[in-house]
Amino acid sequence: MQTAASLDRMKSSFIREILAAASDPDMISLAGGLPDEKTFPIExxxxxxxxxxxxxxxxxxxxxxxxxxxxxxxxxxxxxxxxxxxxxxxxxxxxxxxxxxxxxxxxxxxxxxxxxxxxxxxxxxxxxxxxxxxxxxxxxxxxxxxxxxxxxxxxxxxxxxxxxxxxxxxxxxxxxxxxxxxxxxxxxxxxxxxxxxxxxxxxxxxxxxxxxxxxxxxxxxxxxxxxxxxxxxxxxxxxxxxxxxxxxxxxxxxxxxxxxxxxxxxxxxxxHPEFEQHIAKVCDLYHGRYQVLLKALEQLEPFGCQAQPVAGGMFVWLTLPDCDSFAFAKYLIEQGVATVPSDVFYSAEKGVSALRLNFTNATPDMLQEAVSRLAQALATR
Amino acid sequence: MQTAASLDRMKSSFIREILAAASDPDMISLAGGLPDEKTFPIExxxxxxxxxxxxxxxxxxxxxxxxxxxxxxxxxxxxxxxxxxxxxxxxxxxxxxxxxxxxxxxxxxxxxxxxxxxxxxxxxxxxxxxxxxxxxxxxxxxxxxxxxxxxxxxxxxxxxxxxxxxxxxxxxxxxxxxxxxxxxxxxxxxxxxxxxxxxxxxxxxxxxxxxxxxxxxxxxxxxxxxxxxxxxxxxxxxxxxxxxxxxxxxxxxxxxxxxxxxxxxxxxxxxHPEFEQHIAKVCDLYHGRYQVLLKALEQLEPFGCQAQPVAGGMFVWLTLPDCDSFAFAKYLIEQGVATVPSDVFYSAEKGVSALRLNFTNATPDMLQEAVSRLAQALATR
Known part of the structure; x- marks a missing residue:
């Protein structure tokens, strides 16, 4: 059965594809937009x-x-x-x-x-x-x-x-x-x-x-x-x-x-009377992780990479020297770190070369290790 | 903001409208397709x-x-x-x-x-x-x-x-x-x-x-x-x-x-090992209600109404002498019984005159009372 014409226009989600590719247990994923499940207010x-x-x-x-x-x-x-x-x-x-x-x-x-x-x-x-x-x-x-x-x-x-x-x-x-x-x-x-x-x-x-x-x-x-x-x-x-x-x-x-x-x-x-306090705790946790990531990303500056500081949210945008960001993200997966390349966030137009890095779903150690792998990849590609 | 052209084609659900109209506590509703909530397998x-x-x-x-x-x-x-x-x-x-x-x-x-x-x-x-x-x-x-x-x-x-x-x-x-x-x-x-x-x-x-x-x-x-x-x-x-x-x-x-x-x-x-048994109990309950409804509907035969027997499900289809089923269903609401008229189940074509009667969400007493009101309405309209 032939699908509707409108479906042909719909890109499959690269994020989902990359998440699937990132199933290797040694992979560090900064690709998704997942909250840390330890923050869920189960209590x-x-x-x-x-x-x-x-x-x-x-x-x-x-x-x-x-x-x-x-x-x-x-x-x-x-x-x-x-x-x-x-x-x-x-x-x-x-x-x-x-x-x-x-x-x-x-x-x-x-x-x-x-x-x-x-x-x-x-x-x-x-x-x-x-x-x-x-x-x-x-x-x-x-x-x-x-x-x-x-x-x-x-x-x-x-x-x-x-x-x-x-x-x-x-x-x-x-x-x-x-x-x-x-x-x-x-x-x-x-x-x-x-x-x-x-x-x-x-x-x-x-x-x-x-x-x-x-x-x-x-x-x-x-x-x-x-x-x-x-x-x-x-x-x-x-x-x-x-x-x-x-x-x-x-x-x-x-x-x-x-x-x-x-x-x-x-x-x-x-x-629940403690819900406001819960949100504050989540923000504190993510703030700490963000600081670790931002600090670590300084080591990429010699490669022409620039992280944009943020005051909240879940992502840091790391601009790269002009390159095929999609190809670079694929190369990074081989190096054990999953990110989302800027290409997928633009419709038809050519955008800047960058990576979206999520900092809410990885521990500080993982964030630091991910940036080391990024540095390694930038040095060797 | 103007809605999309495709939205103009979409009929609002008469069932929802009739359900809203049926909020009178004295109303008996055979209109919805609701299971009896007492059957929900909470245990x-x-x-x-x-x-x-x-x-x-x-x-x-x-x-x-x-x-x-x-x-x-x-x-x-x-x-x-x-x-x-x-x-x-x-x-x-x-x-x-x-x-x-x-x-x-x-x-x-x-x-x-x-x-x-x-x-x-x-x-x-x-x-x-x-x-x-x-x-x-x-x-x-x-x-x-x-x-x-x-x-x-x-x-x-x-x-x-x-x-x-x-x-x-x-x-x-x-x-x-x-x-x-x-x-x-x-x-x-x-x-x-x-x-x-x-x-x-x-x-x-x-x-x-x-x-x-x-x-x-x-x-x-x-x-x-x-x-x-x-x-x-x-x-x-x-x-x-x-x-x-x-x-x-x-x-x-x-x-x-x-x-x-x-x-x-x-x-x-x-x-759950008892789920099969649960379904059997639900079927038994609905079977009993169906039998009550079908028996009661016999009294409408002199008015030219005919109920179609069923072997399961949630509905009985009651055919009426040729009439405006929508207008009749509205009249029935004034008489304290909500049903769904056949008109809403046809797209453009003219269908038979009938009412859809639900038997799963009303007690036997309510089903009998609903049919009495139906008989009354048929006699007086």
Whole structure:
């Protein structure tokens, strides 16, 4: 049976391929975007898990919008205005997919930071949207290029990860946040603010979300995969109610609703008095690992490599002298270290040569050993 | 923001609307397709739930195909041949959606029994497939019409619910099963066998699945929502490996993977020595309710109504004298009984006038009272 034409456009995830290749036990993987499973708040989840069997209604069909007590809690937590609404999704990846399906016709434009999250490019490719890359600078997207794109190409959406961007780790400055919001309003482009890493700040002060400067011109994706558990597959989309309603309609056909016991488990966690403290502990752990990695990466400077400092998130972006980053990442696998090459984070355009290094799922010793192997590879290739 | 053109084709689910309207506590609802929550095997789930916190890997990202021990168990349970593969989905609804997205181009044909499952029509409408209705007879689809359709319209898929069809309750005869499989092979049409009600047989002997007569020409959807718990949202698609691979690719963009703790809970249930006995108890309970309903429906015969006997499943199809079934169902809601009118189960064509009555989620007393209200409504409208 022939697959649909739209499927031909969809790249298979290089990350998954590289993760599969990285099954060698001697391999050190900085490739995935995995949280350290030792951070999972199992102790805080225990009381809710132990009570699951007492609420039989959790095992019945539930509302498409989400488990009502969780929806209520999140509405308050995010202080959504009266005319806004939220939808609980099967991970924030589903939120992204639902938005693309509900809003993008073939050929509709979506502006994206370049480089950008591979999973978002896949989703927009699949609905045959036209991806419009905007170069990511040190403070966020190139504002002049963004305005030119908005004016000339009239995209429907601007997909962005303003806090600890995947893959570059960039955190947009306050001025950039305000400027982007202003442009979205001026050119009637919907901001799609994806914020999975936002709670993982380990230095400096949190900046307001970009959508807070254009709340009626934005959809927001939030994830609990980085601060609670990815296995639960619970994310949230929020925004103006009339933009959420079509997503609910599409979700109904996509999976009826998300797993209800998982939503109850998440609610128990969010209500747990120690959850805030748990997030702080996770940030501390990742901060320490980040410092070890950044320090170690200094030894690569003689090879023309440059690590970009970050204030949170899960990734460091290591720029390389101009090269075929894909070929270099493959060579690195042979040397026992898995990374993700910059090529996979660009759509059609040629990007910078770089590697994305994850620091949340390896111990300090492993991080140091990985960088030694990187140095070795740079010296010998 | 304007929604995608494909969304305009998607009917909102009348069932959900009617369920919302049916919130009056005096309302008796035979409208939904809900299992009785008292049947949920909570006792059998308890040991697994109690152990969840001991396996931290359940809370990490998992493989898109499914939780490996569950995949292994299901492979054995279904005795899949070497060249077949399965994919765990977020409910079998997601399996349906993934198949439509991976295989259907706009205008591609999908043959369906008429009437048919609303959730399947929604999914195929959304990908702008062309729905080709085949009249459902007492033994299954009209074989002559099916062959004409296969020969003339060359559909890509034939979507069917051969066991205790939703909404008619029809169970295909052995001869029809063999004939349909033969036609699928002859005309190279992929059978999409949706089997959520198959384990709910309460009389007679199980017949082989249709796909067992054309295994390399079929995709099979299985659900645990009717025999275990819908809230867990776990379903399975299986078929030739080369047809499952594209579904895994689409699922990766749709939600990365399904909830892992729920997959572990389901595995614990399937391995529980008392699970078979649990299913038998559920069937017994539903059998009793069905008998009460069927007996009560005899009193509607003077009004020209005819209930179709069934050997399992969740629904009885009550044909009415020719009328606007939608208007009649609305009138019934005013009389305190919610049902689903036949209109919503047909795509464009005019179908028979009928009501779908669910007998699994109401007590015998409620079923009898519902039929009294139906009789009253027929007498007074």
């Amino acid at each position: 805080l989840l225990k009381p809710t898990i132990a009570q699951l069997h007492n609420d039989i209604s959790l095992f019945q069909y539930g509302p498409t919008q989400g488990y009502a007590p969780l929806v209520k809690h999140l509405n308050q937590l995010y202080q959504l205005p009266e005319h806004h609404k939220l939808l609980v999704t099967t991970g924030s990846q589903q939120g992204l997919d639902l938005i693309a399906r509900a809003y993008m016709n073939p050929g509709d434009g979506v502006a994206m930071e370049a480089p950008s999250y591979l999973g978002a490019m896949q989703v927009f490719d699949f609905v045959q949207a036209s991806i419009l890359p905007i170069a990511q600078l040190a403070d966020g997207p190139d504002l002049e290029a963004l305005e030119r794109c908005f004016a000339n190409d009239k995209p429907k959406l601007f997909y962005a990860v303003p806090d600890f961007h995947n893959p570059t780790g960039v955190c947009w400055s306050l001025a950039t946040r305000q400027a982007v919001a202003k442009l979205c309003i001026e050119y009637d482009v919907t901001l799609l603010e994806d914020a999975p890493y936002r709670p993982l700040r380990f230095s400096g002060e949190a900046l307001p979300m970009v959508s807070s400067f254009c709340p009626d011109q934005a959809l927001v994706l939030r994830s609990f995969s980085k601060i609670a558990s990815p296995g639960l597959r619970i994310g949230v989309v929020s925004g103006p109610a009339q933009w959420i309603e079509p997503l609910i309609k599409v979700k109904q056909g996509a999976d009826l609703h998300s797993n209800v016991p998982a939503q109850a488990m998440l609610l128990g966690l969010l209500e | 059998l789930l308890k040991p697994t739930i109690a152990q969840l916190h001991n396996d931290i890997s359940l809370f990490q990202y998992g493989p898109t195909q499914g939780y490996a021990p569950l995949v292994k168990h299901l492979n054995q349970l279904y005795q899949l041949p070497e060249h077949h593969k399965l994919l765990v989905t977020t409910g079998s609804q997601q399996g349906l959606d993934l198949i439509a997205r991976a295989y259907m181009n706009p205008g591609d044909g999908v043959a369906m029994e008429a009437p048919s499952y609303l959730g399947a029509m929604q999914v195929f409408d959304f990908v702008q497939a062309s729905i080709l209705p085949i009249a459902q007879l007492a033994d299954g689809p009209d074989l002559e019409a099916l062959e004409r359709c296969f020969a003339n319209d060359k559909p890509k898929l034939f979507y069917a619910v051969p066991d205790f069809h939703n909404p008619t309750g029809v169970c295909w005869s052995l001869a029809t099963r063999q004939a349909v499989a033969k036609l699928c092979i002859e005309y190279d049409v992929t059978l999409l066998e949706d089997a959520p009600y198959r384990p709910l047989r309460f009389s007679g002997e199980a017949l082989p699945m249709v796909s067992s007569f054309c295994p390399d020409q079929a995709l099979v959807l299985r659900s645990f929502s009717k025999i275990a718990s819908p809230g867990l949202r776990i379903g399975v698609v299986s078929g030739p490996a080369q047809w499952i691979e594209p579904l895994i690719k689409v699922k990766q963009g749709a939600d990365l993977h399904s909830n892992v703790p729920a997959q572990a809970m389901l595995l614990g249930l399937l391995e």
